[in-house]
Amino acid sequence: MPMRDAVAETLQEEEAEINLTPMLDVVFIMLIFFIVTAVFVREPGIQVNRPEAVTAMIPNSGSIFIAVNAANEFWIDQRSVDLAGLGPVIERLRAQNPEGGVVIQADNEAQNEFVLAAMDAAKEAGITEVTLAAVVP
Amino acid sequence: MRKHIANIKIDEEENEINLTPMLDVVFIMLIFFIVTASFLRESGLDTNRPDADQPQVLQDEEGAILVIIDGTDDIWIDNRIVDPRAVRANIERLHAEDPERPVVVQAASTSRAETLVTVMDASRQADIYNISIASGN
Numbered sequence: 001m002p003m004r005d006a007v008a009e010t011l012q013e014e015e016a017e018i019n020l021t022p023m024l025d026v027v028f029i030m031l032i033f034f035i036v037t038a039v040f041v042r043e044p045g046i047q048v049n050r051p052e053a054v055t056a057m058i059p060n061s062g063s064i065f066i067a068v069n070a071a072n073e074f075w076i077d078q079r080s081v082d083l084a085g086l087g088p089v090i091e092r093l094r095a096q097n098p099e100g101g102v103v104i105q106a107d108n109e110a111q112n113e114f115v116l117a118a119m120d121a122a123k124e125a126g127i128t129e130v131t132l133a134a135v136v137p
Numbered sequence: 138m139r140k141h142i143a144n145i146k147i148d149e150e151e152n153e154i155n156l157t158p159m160l161d162v163v164f165i166m167l168i169f170f171i172v173t174a175s176f177l178r179e180s181g182l183d184t185n186r187p188d189a190d191q192p193q194v195l196q197d198e199e200g201a202i203l204v205i206i207d208g209t210d211d212i213w214i215d216n217r218i219v220d221p222r223a224v225r226a227n228i229e230r231l232h233a234e235d236p237e238r239p240v241v242v243q244a245a246s247t248s249r250a251e252t253l254v255t256v257m258d259a260s261r262q263a264d265i266y267n268i269s270i271a272s273g274n
Contacts, residue, residue, distance in 0.1 A: 020156055027163055034170035051254035055261035056180040065179070068250070103179050106250035112206070113246030115253065116272050119186045131181035134254050 045078035048107040053134035062131055063100025064093045066118050070109035074118060083117055090125040101129030182257050185269050201241040202231045202265070204256050205273060208247040212256060221252070224259035232263050239267035246272065 044067035066086070067075040074081050076089050090102070102122040106115045115132070122130050204224070205213040212219045214227045228240065240260045244253050253270070260268050 020160065024156065024160060024163070027160070027167060031163060031167045031170065034167065051251040053182055053254050053258035053261075055258050056182055058180050059183065062179055062181075103181055104184075105179070106254075108249065108251040110250040111246060112244040112248045112250060112253050113272070115250050116186070116244065116246075116270065119184060119270070123186060130184045130186065131179075132184050132250075132254060132257070133179050133181040134258070135180060 043078070044075040044105060046075045048105050048110075050105060050133050050135045051108050052137040054136060056134040056136050059101060059103065059129065059131045062103040062129075063097045064090060064102045064122075064127070065105060066090075066102060066122070067105040068107060068110040068114050068118055070107045072111055072114045074114070083114075083121070086118065086121040087124060090122060090127070094125055094127065101131060102127050103131045103133055105133040182254065182261065183266075184257075185267070187269050187271065200235075200237075201239050201269070202228060202260075204228070204240060204242045204260070206242065206244045206248040206252050206256065207273070208245040210248050210252045212252065221255050221259075224256055225262050228260050228263040228265065232265055238265075239269065240265050241269045241271055243271045243273040 044065045046067050046069055048067050048069055065076070069075065074083065074086055076086065077093060079089075081089055094100070104115060104118050104122075106118075119130050202214070207213065212221060212224055214224070214231075219227050231238065242253065242256050242260075257268055257270075260266075
């Protein structure tokens, strides 16, 4: 009887080595998922006071963010640009991520002239999905 | 000859690759991508900005509900100044008269973005999602 126990113990010890291959498969698949879904969003670099809107909803895509602050300055990709420089920056960001739409973050106090100019710049770059940022109160 | 065979046997035993270092690297990459995955969600309102060189807006104005925001942020509907809180009721009334009419917002260049979003929000609350933004004077 004790002999049998000893044999059983040896067998168990041999089986204690875990087969890592299935875990490795899962980890690889997760890795690929996160690499593929990683969207490196370029934030404009400033915080604005967004207007409130009850019907605001989350757009399907938005990866190019343009902020218009209270002093009517354009901020995109962590830099302040003037209206003439907005188009090239949008086109560069669009080349990096062709599927993304444009989100315009306009401050409460921003003048509509500049908000509409940002929309026109996005349109000229060929982006039809333009969203005006707003928060649900 | 004996020695030779023994060598080959040892080689074959070493052929099993040790996966642990690769697993370490894969895990670190996985953690990196999970951490940097920015699920940045910005809520907002979809916009529809007609081309500036198309006379589409002027044609639409015949049939559209025209909301004018003047330079002092007053909202005009049907040649009357409307309180921002009453915009929704006014648009709803005009929408009930003719449900097909889209909304055209004409924003003066010096008006504030908050007013534009207020009007767009009111129109969406009145179930009109076809909102065009035109620039006024």
